[in-house]
Amino acid sequence: MKKILILFILIFNFSSNPVFSKNDLYEKIDLFGEVLENIKKEYVDDVDQAEVMDSAINGVLQSLDPYSAYMSPELFKEMQTDTRGEFGGLGIEIGMEAGVVKVISPIDDTPAEKAGIKAGDYIVKIGKDQVQGKSLMEAVKLMRGPVGTTIDLTIRRKNVKKPLEFKITRKIIQVQSVSSEIISKRKNIGYIRLKSFNENSDNQFLKSIKKFEKNSNIKGYVIDLRNNPGGLLTQAINITDFFLDDGEIVSTKGRKISETRKFFARRGDEVNGKPVIVMINNGSASASEIFAGALKDHKRAIILGENSYGKGSVQSIIPLRNGGGMRLTISKYYLPSGKSISEVGVTPDIVVEETGDEFKIRSEKDNQLNYAIKLFNS
DSSP states (O other): OHHHHHHHHHHHTTOOOTTSOHHHHHHHHHHHHHHHHHHHHHOSSOOOHHHHHHHHHHHHHHTTOTTOEEEOHHHHHHHHSOOTTTEEBOOEEEEEETTEEEEEEEOTTSHHHHHTOOTTOEEEEETTEEOTTOOHHHHHHHHOEETTOEEEEEEEOTTOSSOEEEEEEOBOOOOOOEEEEEETTTTOEEEEEEOOBOTTHHHHHHHHHHHHHTOTTOOEEEEEOTTOOOBOHHHHHHHHHTTOSSSEEEEEEESSGGGOEEEEOOSOOTTTTOOEEEEEOTTOOTHHHHHHHHHHHTTOSEEEESOOOOOOEEEEEEEOTTSOEEEEEEEEEEOTTSOBOTTTOOOOSEEOOOOSTTOOTTSTTOHHHHHHHHHHHO
């Protein structure tokens, strides 16, 4: 029991709340020790105390926000290992909401997207395992596995009474972050689909712009960020800068001075002031929201679609002495207007909800993109 108490002194020692005195802290630690002792003596089944402690540590982190989490040594090692050729995924970005795993967005052309998983779905069962009560990292571990193997997911979806069941085959997920083409019958709109903000996305994006700018028939751009879960902050800043001449793009604020910064656009609009429509939905998160929010605040683009996800925070992976790790929120994003994205997201200028069971991004049934094209050519 002494080891347990020492560990919890370390866990709870982060408190800097002057109202919460040391005496209060030690009382809570004693209470926790008492609870553990009673579990050990009275609980109907034998309990692995190491697992109980892992759950308690994870509970501390998850009480902070949906994105902070604890990783056991085994899980931390797996997360760091390059698993190409060994493990496959489903192609979804997930987060926690009220103790349930929520799909932030399915990635284009991946098993999850092709199976019909949608942004906003709640994963309630993975195979035979109930998700309720598991950590985000535990859910991720359950979904990973050898390439070619199948997994059953049970989903709860808004406005659908019965749970939905999906059988999905794991694959190696390779995402080409940028694709582009000229769209509309008049061949006058440059369409750029940005699926994620990866290491080289800005260079790919700029190549697409330069190709379009050589075409004198191009009158404007549609930038499609639907189901884009985000990525690197630097990439969000660079790509936003392509459309601005000056002004603030985003700021970050954290406890440390090093985490509090402002980022500004440099002179030079790569599309020479042509009109821009940015498409978002509730699968557009993080870096996507920085891009859409900055262009909206500067009145540089019309934002069309559905409200974005609302992930406006930065996480850092911190190794721990036991060989595990923790993912901890260290700062938050703020738009040029000073508004936080967290839990709120970016509201479109024009709300267009996806309609029809056969809706699919970049297809004839894509009513949101069809609306954007009509807007340009009206």
